[in-house]
Amino acid sequence: MSNATLPAGARDPGxxxxxxxxxxxxxxxxxxxxxxDHKRIGMMYLIGVVSAFAIGGLLALAxxxxxxxxxxxxxxxxxxNNIYNQxxxxxxxxxxxxxxxxxxxxxxxxxxxxxxxGAKDVGFPRLNLSSFYLWxxxxxxxxxxxxxxxxxxxxxxxxxxSTTTDTSVILATLGAFILGFSSIFTGLNFIVTINTMRxxxxxxxxxPLFLWATYATSIIQVLATPVLxxxxxxLIAERTMHxxxxxxxxxxxxxxxxxxxxxxxxxxxYIMILPAFGIISELISVHSHKHIFGYRFxxxxxxxxxxxxxxxxxxxxxxxxxxxxxxxxFSALTFTVSVPSAIKxxxxxxxxxxxxxxxxxxMCYAISFIFLFxxxxxxxxxxxxxxxxxxxxxxxxxxxxxxxxxxxxxxxAFLGGVFHWWPKMVGKLYNETHGxxxxxxxxxxxxxxxxxxxxxGSRGMPRRYATYDPEFAFLHQLSTFGALLxxxxxxxxxxxxxxxxxxxxxxxxxxxxxxxxxxxCTSPPPYYNFERPPVVGDxxxxxxxxxxxxxERYVMTxxxxxxxxxxxxxxxxxxxxxxE
Amino acid sequence: xxxxxxxxxxxxxxxxxxxxxxFWFPIQGSSFAEEVDWxxxxxxxxxxxxxxxxxxxxxxxxxxxxxARGTKAESQLSHHTTLELTWSIGPSVLLVWMFxxxxxxxxxxxxxxxxxxxxxxxxxxxxxxxxxxxxxxxPELHIVKDEPTKLSMRSTDVIHSVxxxxxxxxxxxxxxxxxxxxxxxxxxxxxxxxxxxxxxxKQNEGTTWDYDKVxxxxxxxxxxxxxxxxxxxxxxxLYCAEYCGTNHSEMQTVVVVxxxxxxxxxxxxxxxxxxxxxxxxxxxxxxxxxxxxxxHSVDGSKLVGPTFKxxxxxxxGLTTGENQIVDENYVRESILAPKAKVVAGYxxxxxxxxxxxxxxxxxxxxxxxxxxxxxxxxxxxxxxAEPEAESAE
Numbered sequence: 001m002s003n004a005t006l007p008a009g010a011r012d013p014g015x016x017x018x019x020x021x022x023x024x025x026x027x028x029x030x031x032x033x034x035x036x037d038h039k040r041i042g043m044m045y046l047i048g049v050v051s052a053f054a055i056g057g058l059l060a061l062a063x064x065x066x067x068x069x070x071x072x073x074x075x076x077x078x079x080x081n082n083i084y085n086q087x088x089x090x091x092x093x094x095x096x097x098x099x100x101x102x103x104x105x106x107x108x109x110x111x112x113x114x115x116x117x118g119a120k121d122v123g124f125p126r127l128n129l130s131s132f133y134l135w136x137x138x139x140x141x142x143x144x145x146x147x148x149x150x151x152x153x154x155x156x157x158x159x160x161x162s163t164t165t166d167t168s169v170i171l172a173t174l175g176a177f178i179l180g181f182s183s184i185f186t187g188l189n190f191i192v193t194i195n196t197m198r199x200x201x202x203x204x205x206x207x208p209l210f211l212w213a214t215y216a217t218s219i220i221q222v223l224a225t226p227v228l229x230x231x232x233x234x235l236i237a238e239r240t241m242h243x244x245x246x247x248x249x250x251x252x253x254x255x256x257x258x259x260x261x262x263x264x265x266x267x268x269x270y271i272m273i274l275p276a277f278g279i280i281s282e283l284i285s286v287h288s289h290k291h292i293f294g295y296r297f298x299x300x301x302x303x304x305x306x307x308x309x310x311x312x313x314x315x316x317x318x319x320x321x322x323x324x325x326x327x328x329x330f331s332a333l334t335f336t337v338s339v340p341s342a343i344k345x346x347x348x349x350x351x352x353x354x355x356x357x358x359x360x361x362x363m364c365y366a367i368s369f370i371f372l373f374x375x376x377x378x379x380x381x382x383x384x385x386x387x388x389x390x391x392x393x394x395x396x397x398x399x400x401x402x403x404x405x406x407x408x409x410x411x412x413a414f415l416g417g418v419f420h421w422w423p424k425m426v427g428k429l430y431n432e433t434h435g436x437x438x439x440x441x442x443x444x445x446x447x448x449x450x451x452x453x454x455x456x457g458s459r460g461m462p463r464r465y466a467t468y469d470p471e472f473a474f475l476h477q478l479s480t481f482g483a484l485l486x487x488x489x490x491x492x493x494x495x496x497x498x499x500x501x502x503x504x505x506x507x508x509x510x511x512x513x514x515x516x517x518x519x520x521c522t523s524p525p526p527y528y529n530f531e532r533p534p535v536v537g538d539x540x541x542x543x544x545x546x547x548x549x550x551x552e553r554y555v556m557t558x559x560x561x562x563x564x565x566x567x568x569x570x571x572x573x574x575x576x577x578x579x580e
Numbered sequence: 581x582x583x584x585x586x587x588x589x590x591x592x593x594x595x596x597x598x599x600x601x602x603f604w605f606p607i608q609g610s611s612f613a614e615e616v617d618w619x620x621x622x623x624x625x626x627x628x629x630x631x632x633x634x635x636x637x638x639x640x641x642x643x644x645x646x647x648a649r650g651t652k653a654e655s656q657l658s659h660h661t662t663l664e665l666t667w668s669i670g671p672s673v674l675l676v677w678m679f680x681x682x683x684x685x686x687x688x689x690x691x692x693x694x695x696x697x698x699x700x701x702x703x704x705x706x707x708x709x710x711x712x713x714x715x716x717x718x719p720e721l722h723i724v725k726d727e728p729t730k731l732s733m734r735s736t737d738v739i740h741s742v743x744x745x746x747x748x749x750x751x752x753x754x755x756x757x758x759x760x761x762x763x764x765x766x767x768x769x770x771x772x773x774x775x776x777x778x779x780x781x782k783q784n785e786g787t788t789w790d791y792d793k794v795x796x797x798x799x800x801x802x803x804x805x806x807x808x809x810x811x812x813x814x815x816x817x818l819y820c821a822e823y824c825g826t827n828h829s830e831m832q833t834v835v836v837v838x839x840x841x842x843x844x845x846x847x848x849x850x851x852x853x854x855x856x857x858x859x860x861x862x863x864x865x866x867x868x869x870x871x872x873x874x875x876h877s878v879d880g881s882k883l884v885g886p887t888f889k890x891x892x893x894x895x896x897g898l899t900t901g902e903n904q905i906v907d908e909n910y911v912r913e914s915i916l917a918p919k920a921k922v923v924a925g926y927x928x929x930x931x932x933x934x935x936x937x938x939x940x941x942x943x944x945x946x947x948x949x950x951x952x953x954x955x956x957x958x959x960x961x962x963x964x965a966e967p968e969a970e971s972a973e
Contacts, residue, residue, distance in 0.1 A: 254754055292658070294664050297664050319750050324686075328687075332679055335675045346667045349637055355645050357641065357645045370638060375631070385619060386685070386686035389682075465828065542652070554650075
């Protein structure tokens, strides 16, 4: 590489040679299947969750096409309603268990956590690989449920419907049970990694916010997922042995199941959205080239959300007949979670103020995220407020609300993250113009799909309906056209990334101007992540970053250093990325 | 509501196919509706008061601070504690207000006044039965205007949920326990005249009555579009809101609000027993009304339960392996104790109708089954005196 245009003292790891990056340092299918490298495991997860998303997305399109007509368009005939019920159940179950929960933590998190931390790998590489295979195994159970006698309980498996229906409930719940273990292992691994493998200088408050978000997520994964496991086992026991916990026919109480289920599944919502917050914090800061505003507030709010998230499960049961006092307490607790979420949005906006904004594809997704997540969050207020929730509960308003949070939030952040770190992961740059057009299509399509659903819901359209009253037809049609546009946008984005693999320019180490540690290694990173120990500093200090116009990349100039304290060891320990 | 949105809504007439609704809500049919809509609107305005400035600020930043690549940011300010505390604590005050307001209204909705008119509601896959007392059951909910009404609700199988959008109320119906809800309707249903109803009946002869169909009737002031019950009442929709399986989306009924208690009493009386109608006709009516049609077809197609077509007098294989001739006693047993002898290939899911159907009702259903069965020993129109001959077999 030419250093002619570089400022004095610039450091840049340059480009990796053919054999020194993690993709090429060994080859063959077995070198991937038995890899212990967190980056390869992350990439395998990425392929897995994107495949799951494709299946779930096609099912979603089928749902929307069916709802073009009040009496149903796609699934007609005697079995029509049953097929529709199975389609929406599988859409929900696949998206929740196979895509949204593992997407950011398992795919992006696996790739990024050690690199951003400045470590060689995660704490337990073998556990990491086993969690991937558990995911595959659990996914196979789900798919086999699809091919045996389907599943028509909704992704929530509410009793006593799930204990009496003759579809493959046991296969699917076993699948979810196994996926739960995968999730626990991932969370455990990240907690250990972040606690023990930070290199010298990487204090808690020098950690990038994505790591804070991952840490908070991992706490939920480890603490809440076992409850889901127990619940699903009890459900299977109820179905096979009639133990009488959930089924009123055997003196059980169906609402007990709902308490158990949401005690996991509400925190799980934060497993889905917290990592997204982390990504957006990185994206907004890097593409505004400005220090993140209110670092500590954002970090603390992640932990606050993780803890408060355990206290609000009851808001899924406002209409189930809990006592009035319980209901009111859960409503109050629900409102407390909205404060830390709002803090984050204000901080992101303040970060953009007086920045130097580059409207790159990841930034387009970050802006979409703020827009969509704010709508998702504000519409949550209608559902947390008891009087309005009674009307809106189990209507399309709820459908729209959680899609704004889960799709508008998590999926958009996931896409933003993938586009942001794509050059790092594969070493190729994609076409920016096409990337931006795709993000615009996704944004428009998404709003077209779900904005009409808020109106549908407040006008009284219940969810999970295979057919509906004709007065709702127009809004349903709007929604379906939006969904088609969204589908086109997502496919477009996928093609942009695939084309970059074949035709993309070689990516420099730091294409966007990030200061976190992953930008200090080559793109793609070498097998042990760093050729030489990374220099740990404030992850959002952009002072020493210079633009190298000739090579279209950012380089770090030598930061002002304080004198090295005498106690610092001469050799950098292996866990900090030094060579043994 | 916003004038801009309203005018937009006017340009999409199809959007407002439900004539009684505004852009956001169904008609306000109960005393709760106004309060719920008011809370909804206030949350909406507060949300917009936050959302719009935030998005304007974001877009303004985008235009103002987009810089060429490599340009340094104008500021690297990393925090401002006062500002952050302000925007953390400020909105919390509004949240507390929302919570309090929502809870006050909620407590009203949870406390039925003393002496409310009590109607029993039973939910099953996939229909509703309202119990008006004295053995009168009907799938439609009939109530009186301005009269606090309490529903005592139970389910015979899975969780259902009663949702009346016009009343802004919803409550799950959980098997194994009673749930209650109450409301006070404020708008009475209209009833079209007998001639108009006769005309509509004639137009729709030979088909089952479609509640959703919009009929055009002529009145003194010109034409009018209405949706009416088979008795000519306009109505509010009642949906099942908790997913309950195959026909969840068809588990709907209607709410008819009578002007006075006397009207309602007259209606109950008219529906309390068979009266002058023939047994077959009454049986057919009960078949539609009491939820049989949700699971048992009359055209031979297989639903959740065996079809009723040609069922009377045929042979059924039971899950126990035995065979059973479908006769009066078997039909009666299947209605009162459905799980005793289940037909092979079907699940024991039917609820018992014990105490809900009078002897005359059951006899009428049997008569109806005979009338649609080619296996019945004799055609009902041909001979009325056959029953003795059958029971002698």
